[in-house]
Amino acid sequence: MSKGKLFKELVNAPEILVSPGVYDGFSLKITEQAGFKAAAITGAGVSECHFGWPDHGIMGFEGNLRIARMLAERTEMPLRVDADTGYGNAVTVHFVCRAFEKAGLAAMMIEDQVWPKRCGHMAGKGVIPTEEMVQKVQSAADARIDQDFCIMARTDSAAVYGVNDVIDRLCRFVEAGADICYADALMTVDDVKKVVENIPAPLCVNMGLGFQTRGTTPLITPKQLQAMGVAMVTFPRLLTTAAVKGMQNCMEAFKTMIEGEEPEAREDLQVSFKEIGELMELPMLDDLDEKYAVNAKTAE
Amino acid sequence: MADTKSKGRRLKDLIEAPEILLSPGIFDGYSARLVESRGFKSGAISGAGLSECHLGMPDRGLMGFEENLSNCRAIADCSDLLLHADADTGYGNAVNVYFVTQAFEKAGMAAVMFEDQTWPKRCGHMVGKSVIEAEEMVEKIHAACDAKKDPDFIIKARTDSRGPLGLDEAIKRLNMYAEAGADLLFADALLSEEDISTVAANVDKPLTVNMGLGIRARSTTPLVPPKKLEEMGVAAVSYPRLLTTSAVRGMINGLDAFDEMVKANEPIDRPDLCVNFEELNDMLDVKFLDELEEKYAIGGDK
Numbered sequence: 290m291s292k293g294k295l296f297k298e299l300v301n302a303p304e305i306l307v308s309p310g311v312y313d314g315f316s317l318k319i320t321e322q323a324g325f326k327a328a329a330i331t332g333a334g335v336s337e338c339h340f341g342w343p344d345h346g347i348m349g350f351e352g353n354l355r356i357a358r359m360l361a362e363r364t365e366m367p368l369r370v371d372a373d374t375g376y377g378n379a380v381t382v383h384f385v386c387r388a389f390e391k392a393g394l395a396a397m398m399i400e401d402q403v404w405p406k407r408c409g410h411m412a413g414k415g416v417i418p419t420e421e422m423v424q425k426v427q428s429a430a431d432a433r434i435d436q437d438f439c440i441m442a443r444t445d446s447a448a449v450y451g452v453n454d455v456i457d458r459l460c461r462f463v464e465a466g467a468d469i470c471y472a473d474a475l476m477t478v479d480d481v482k483k484v485v486e487n488i489p490a491p492l493c494v495n496m497g498l499g500f501q502t503r504g505t506t507p508l509i510t511p512k513q514l515q516a517m518g519v520a521m522v523t524f525p526r527l528l529t530t531a532a533v534k535g536m537q538n539c540m541e542a543f544k545t546m547i548e549g550e551e552p553e554a555r556e557d558l559q560v561s562f563k564e565i566g567e568l569m570e571l572p573m574l575d576d577l578d579e580k581y582a583v584n585a586k587t588a589e
Numbered sequence: 590m591a592d593t594k595s596k597g598r599r600l601k602d603l604i605e606a607p608e609i610l611l612s613p614g615i616f617d618g619y620s621a622r623l624v625e626s627r628g629f630k631s632g633a634i635s636g637a638g639l640s641e642c643h644l645g646m647p648d649r650g651l652m653g654f655e656e657n658l659s660n661c662r663a664i665a666d667c668s669d670l671l672l673h674a675d676a677d678t679g680y681g682n683a684v685n686v687y688f689v690t691q692a693f694e695k696a697g698m699a700a701v702m703f704e705d706q707t708w709p710k711r712c713g714h715m716v717g718k719s720v721i722e723a724e725e726m727v728e729k730i731h732a733a734c735d736a737k738k739d740p741d742f743i744i745k746a747r748t749d750s751r752g753p754l755g756l757d758e759a760i761k762r763l764n765m766y767a768e769a770g771a772d773l774l775f776a777d778a779l780l781s782e783e784d785i786s787t788v789a790a791n792v793d794k795p796l797t798v799n800m801g802l803g804i805r806a807r808s809t810t811p812l813v814p815p816k817k818l819e820e821m822g823v824a825a826v827s828y829p830r831l832l833t834t835s836a837v838r839g840m841i842n843g844l845d846a847f848d849e850m851v852k853a854n855e856p857i858d859r860p861d862l863c864v865n866f867e868e869l870n871d872m873l874d875v876k877f878l879d880e881l882e883e884k885y886a887i888g889g890d891k
Contacts, residue, residue, distance in 0.1 A: 307851055309844070313617065314645030315833070319840050323848075339643060339660070341618025341667025343875045356643075363645035410866070411875075413882075499847055500859040503866055508856040527847060528840045530863035533619050533872070535839015536832045537864065540613075540627055542804050543831060547611065549816050555804060559834035560841065562714065562807045568837065569647040578717070 310525030332371030346405025367395030396439035409473035430466025442467035491520030614829030636675035650709025665697030700743035713777035734770030795824035
């Protein structure tokens with residue numbers, strides 16, 4: 290079964306598909322180990338982690354593609370990539386879609402923001418005319434080689450033109466060939482319900498950090514979302530913010546240590562050397578060494 | 590007032606200062622920005638961290654030169670830290686090292702480290718290491734020193750010979766590398782405090798050591814607090830595994846609690862597990878982007 294088909298089946302299953310946002314080797318392997326069936330690559334996380342800048346369209350197509358390919362190569366989970374605005378017009382989208390499909394992704398999200406885009410939960414968003422985005426979706430749908438490679442069409446219009454425009458846009462995107470709809474930064478529970486009820490395709494929503502309400506979207510649990518008819522929920526900011534929290538906590542203990550205190554083992558603050566090795570599949574490397582690199586085993 | 594000294598010069602000043610220089614290991618935008626925000630002046634880019642984070646692979650020589658370089662450049666482009674690059678074995682012979690040195694200097698590093706392992710290398714604290722001939726490594730150090738444009742760009746020579754060949758050989762090698770022009774010496778995976786004291790007392794250039802996770806011991810090297818290292822005559826210490834292991838711990842803690850949330854009927858607020866959105870954006874210097882927009886992107890939708 291192609292990754293796209295697998296992803297589509299997971300989205301269409303009666304249970305809501307819950308996907309943490311992944312962005313690097315660590316988050317990918319942790320998500321996989323925790324047993325998630327699919328994951329959504331967070332464009333914000335990729336930009337912040339690999340390029341050190343917030344999600345303001347600083348990262349370009351090649352940077353995004355390189356990381357997405359790496360993530361797809363390192364997991365069996367079907368992955369959805371965040372292709373931002375498609376990095377140009379509908380013609381650009383043709384090549385962007387092909388590239389992500391060839392890179393081993395299962396689904397591609399494309400959004401209707403003006404470029405340079407920004408995180409959907411920041412102020413100052415602008416959206417392109419519906420007509421232009423319809424062309425981009427059509428171009429993506431035509432460009433795919435595997436018909437099951439999923440096109441997820443996202444609108445950021447809620448903050449700009451309101452929920453009725455969101456519904457209008459998503460319906461047009463589905464008509465143009467989108468398999469899944471994504472409405473970012475919906476303002477209320479009622480808006481989420483209204484969108485679900487008025488579009489002819491599965492809906493995916495974004496619950497950000499998972500553990501923290503933002504001013505832009507209410508925090509709704511997966512169970513509640515499922516009851517409302519939402520097909521998929523992503524938590525793009527869950528692991529980036531948890532990783533940074535983990536590093537911050539560690540820096541506090543590190544500061545104490547620098548000031549001369551004897552270090553105490555704080556297993557709550559770090560994983561061990563062995564655990565991180567196992568997470569990164571060191572045993573697989575050892576097996577390959579054992580099998581092929583017979584001379585490498587001499588020392589120590 | 591802008592500092593007109595080169596990055597290499599500024600890092601050299603910190604290494605030569607009486608106080609020991611602490612460099613947490615960094616590997617991505619988050620760790621670089623966090624370390625800088627905590628007031629550290631320098632960061633040691635961890636080759637292990639780069640490989641794990643950006644390639645999803647353990648530190649076993651699977652990351653190539655170009656990948657290492659582009660990730661180092663990205664860190665230099667978002668940070669004012671004085672950076673140490675980890676150039677592994679230099680990706681070939683002494684001729685490769687010549688070009689690798691120039692590339693890392695141009696990418697905005699203050700120092701570059703070369704090690705005397707055979708390729709494919711592995712993390713210095715893993716079993717199965719082996720080293721090249723000392724004479725071959727001396728040629729690599731020669732090439733690196735000849736290649737640099739800024740005479741203060743720091744060449745850090747690392748030996749992994751303590752495990753396979755013993756302490757005397759490690760000291761002998763470090764002095765050969767010093768004579769070849771290395772500015773900073775690094776003996777990885779020393780086995781005891783006594784080892785560290787002995788090396789510090791017997792090498793001709795400043796010594797730097799690796800204290801791994803920083804707040805957690807590993808079996809290969811004892812955990813020695815920086816004050817004690819300073820008393821032992823160590824000039825600099827890096828903590829390459831400090832932040833990768835804590836980032837992973839943070840993510841695991843987050844996902845453990847997430848599991849409860851997925852089953853819950855009401856949202857759960859856990860500010861202890863995640864930084865908030867504003868704090869994250871502040872750390873990533875979103876303010877700078879806002880200022881640029883204010884100044885130049887006046888046609889943009891506000």
